[in-house]
Amino acid sequence: MTRYLALPLFLLLTVGGGGLIGMTVETGGWYAALQKPSFNPPDWVFAPVWGTLYILIGIAGWRVWRRGLRTLQKLWWLQLVLNFAWPPVFFAAHMLGAALGVILVLDFAVAAFVVAAWRIERVSALLFLPYLAWIAYATLLNAALWQLN
Template sequence: MSKSHALTLILFVVLTVAGGSLIGYASIPGPWYQELQKPPFNPPNWIFGPVWTALYVLIGIAGARVFIRERGHWLPKLWFIQMALNFVWSPVFFTLHRPDLALAILIAMWLAILSFMVLAWTRDRPSALLFVPYAAWVSFAGLLNGAIWWLNPL
């Protein structure tokens, strides 16, 4: 791996983890979230930080790979689209208190993740595989977001 590729990898991982962490800290679940009715499968709050940190590392690695290898292709664009949607979700849900709008964002993010995986499968399979845990977690998050919206009508 060249020095410039190593630097790109480090930057993608650091910026992805830092961006996700910053947004997470800026939109920490407060009293509004604590008072919501939640489904029985709602995990404890402490689990989200470690899970998202691990996912952001994998997402950052995949982003660096496609940025380096597929710069003129749709893969880097899809990576940035899903990342923007990812970063928007928390403030919409936790700050704006809009689980309905957050669910729409999450569905768009899920579609972007799956599109990324499908396109990456033949162009950069490791990047597609790095997104498998992310797709699984976002699927679960969609179920959780939908259940919270259902249980707490606006």
């Protein structure tokens, strides 16, 4: 596979996969009825934030694949699996405690990627920093929702 064909495939995987999960997992009625913490963002924030993050995640995945960085590739795939697993656990199964467990492991995987990439693939590490900040916030939100409900 050429390096220029691979980038659109990585973006299709991340943006398309995230979008597909977002469209197939019902977030409306059940989530709307939950008691929310004061720092819960408005619903319209999630789509543009995740759309942007999935682009950054895809580019970072492409960069570590292109350079053949096996350890980073494994961490990248681990975070993607956990990222795609969280919405069905939280929204479809309504298992806020289990979802908190998933997102805590996701936090660790993303942080491990940033640390491991920092010296050898700094651009990919930097691309993951907004993602790390957002999922740290999402972890606090998940914990607060679990506690309140």
